[in-house]
């Protein structure tokens with residue numbers, strides 16, 4: 257490719273964009289670059305007062321974003337990227353830095369300060385190049401630069417300002433406008449790189465790639481020097497090994513103003529190795545989980561294998577055999593063992609480690625104890641008659657005394673029941689607050705329906721998890737002996753009993769999560785919504801409660817809609833209505849806002865695109881899509897386990913924010929925002945441009 261000869265050369269490299277911005281993604285993708293998106297977790301909270309010039313702030317933020325991802329990936333993704341790209345865009349006017357507005361009022365403040373004036377848009381870019389060495393350490397090199405573009409706004413009337421703010425476009429954009437969409441109408445002129453204003457200075461970036469990959473390192477320094485000399489201060493470049501492994505130390509460090517650093521690949525006295533990084537990550541991580549090196553460092557594999565063998569040897573009749581075979585080798589410092597790894601003096605297993613591994617091994621027993629107590633109505637019984645002893649409970653639930661005693665004790669140990677010892681008498685039991693809130697069938701947040709679904713459907717599917725992992729498909733056929741092309745129509749809705757159980761499960765989760773999702777965004781500009789796959793309407797009612805001006809049409813399969821009246825709240829709201837249909841085949845009801853709560857995770861990419869394309873066709877500019885899903889982020893174990901659940905149960909999977917952003921942008925949805933509700937589901941909104 258003559259336009260940029262370097263881009264094709266990078267096709268074998270793992271390039272990562274440390275940004276969720278769909279605009280950057282689009283610019284780089286259109287340039288032909290192939291990359292993964294791993295949004296940075298670095299919070300944009302650097303103290304602006306510490307920087308002499310606004311561009312230094314943008315460059316430092318870009319650096320920290322890229323470094324955070326470069327350091328995280330070997331641990332969390334178990335792969336080391338070749339190149340990580342970070343970027344940060346800011347707008348400055350009258351010496352003030354404007355980032356993204358937090359609400360409409362903030363957007364008004366920003367846009368009115370830009371009205372009739374020229375302002376500067378700076379994008380700081382950081383390119384982190386990771387060199388993996390033979391000993392699995394990683395050296396990082398950092399190249400950073402920035403670009404400035406001047407933009408002049410026309411005089412904006414109050415009406416124009418508010419119409420633009422109410423379009424929703426300003427909310428996720430630096431300076432409160434998007435030049436590539438409606439915001440373009442506010443602009444009188446642009447001096448400099450237009451893409452820089454959109455969020456990524458493509459031309460400068462390509463030149464930089466050329467410098468890095470088409471020139472020797474010594475000529476690179478010369479090029480950088482001449483670049484710095486021949487351009488005015490809007491273009492600076494620096495290339496250096498990372499000065500400090502510590503984030504806070506880096507935050508307060510401004511780059512060498514010469515922009516020129518030793519760029520020889522190795523050895524560098526101040527280069528950062530992964531072994532150092534691993535320690536930093538471990539100590540800064542709050543997670544109690546022990547991390548192994550990206551390929552499983554020899555010492556850690558050895559140590560944990562020893563721990564397992566050692567704990568087994570204490571408890572099995574093979575004690576002497578294990579000791580004979582393994583211990584003499586394992587306890588010799590620094591010798592090769594049967595396991596083929598170098599061992600260090602073994603330390604006693606830590607109590608917390610043992611506890612953690614035991615909890616993981618026993619997790620399924622806890623779940624099944626909860627499911628069983630729930631199915632036998634133990635919590636309902638103790639809610640109506642607290643203080644029963646095991647004999648009385650056994651009689652009521654028609655179970656053996658021995659079994660009931662074991663189950664009640666297990667529930668006490670799991671924090672679901674409290675037991676009171678009475679002198680010379682049997683203990684009596686009552687529900688804890690947790691059980692009262694979630695496990696008693698009449699409670700507003702009862703998870704009874706979902707627990708039943710887990711017990712009767714998810715549990716059998718999970719018993720075939722190994723096949724699901726090997727085959728990459730759901731396990732309905734193995735677990736229930738029925739082949740299904742569409743799990744809803746062929747499996748869940750084939751029998752009235754299974755259908756009601758499934759609807760109950762969806763209803764109970766939607767009641768617990770609905771309020772947080774419904775109130776995640778200001779939706780006051782939307783009047784009509786369509787909840788696609790809205791099931792019992794539980795989520796729709798939360799939306800009408802949270803937004804008094806909104807009416808919601810629940811659109812679901814006929815088999816579901818015919819049962820919906822069983823789930824209506826006592827005081828029905830005439831702003832919620834039901835329409836039966838198939839969202840892959842039928843015309844979608846017209847609406848300003850399409851809600852997809854736990855829908856996309858049921859389907860593979862091809863089907864998601866069919867559905868999004870139908871929604872995009874039904875939308876006009878300014879309409880929005882609101883997703884409620886558990887976004888995979890590598891940090892919350894719940895989201896990763898939920899993805900296994902989708903694997904075993906559906907044709908779909910959980911996805912990352914970046915993956916959803918990518919999919920939506922292909923159908924013309926931009927201006928994306930995510931709220932992590934911390935309540936099972938994350939809320940994600942995108943607007944049709």
Ligand SMILES: C[S@@+](CC[C@H](N)C(=O)[O-])C[C@H]1O[C@@H](n2cnc3c(N)ncnc32)[C@H](O)[C@@H]1O
Nearest residue numbers: 744762766789790791812813838839840853854
């Ligand atoms: C996982 S449930 C989510 C229910 C609800 N949105 C919630 O969050 O509680 C998926 C929903 O999509 C509906 N659904 C599945 N296939 C559909 C189709 N082809 N057309 C319309 N609805 C469909 C199901 O009936 C079910 O109600």
